[in-house]
Amino acid sequence: MRRLSTFVGLAAGLCLSLPAAAATVSCSAQVTGCSFAYDGDWPVQGQDWTTNTAWWTDAAAKVKIDLGEVVDMTGLTISVDNNDDYKVMASVDGQTWTRVLNIRAADGEIGFGMDTISTVKGDPDRVKGLGFQPGPVRYFRISARNGDGLYSMGELLVHTAP
Ligand SMILES: [Ca+2]
Ligand SMILES: [Ca+2]
Secondary structure (H helix, E strand, C coil): CCCHHHHHHHHCCCEEECCCCCCEEEECCCCECHHHHHCCCCCCCCCCCCCCCEEECCCCCCEEEEEEEEEEEEEEEEEEECCCEEEEEEECCCCCCEEEEEECCCCCCCCCCEEEEECCCCCCCECCCCCCCCEEEEEEEEEEECCCCCEEEEEEEEEECC
16 A cells, blocks of 8 residues: 555655665565565555565674665655664665664654655655765665564655655
8 A cells, every 4th residue: 555645745746766676675584474575555544564565583684675776865754663763874875874764663743564765855754854865875774672672664664856
């Protein structure tokens, strides 16, 4: 199910990047259901953390996304399990990494199951204070720690400048 905010964003004249044909997702071996992390389908908020999601239980695990090209990122929307800390690292060249998003377990409005969190102004799932860093990006690495040790990611949307 695509998220309503995608259409709200389009109505507002924003240019959104759904998974591009050249984009790829890969994961470290601890992750189950890797492709669900970046297939364009969004978990319903509050749904089970292992249904159509990439999920893991090892804090060393990583979900890796390569957009296939450098884009000018203006915002991020991500679906993660509600009760853990998630870190999104990004890179232009795959060598130098910057933390572009820092989600804490208490962020978002969902108290059980999957939670969609966005940096985009006007998005109903917007959360302030996530340490979002806009700018050029190509590669992403998402990892999790703390919480209950049961981690999950359902989707990522990179918002770009028109
Ligand atoms: Ca998905
Ligand atoms: Ca959890």
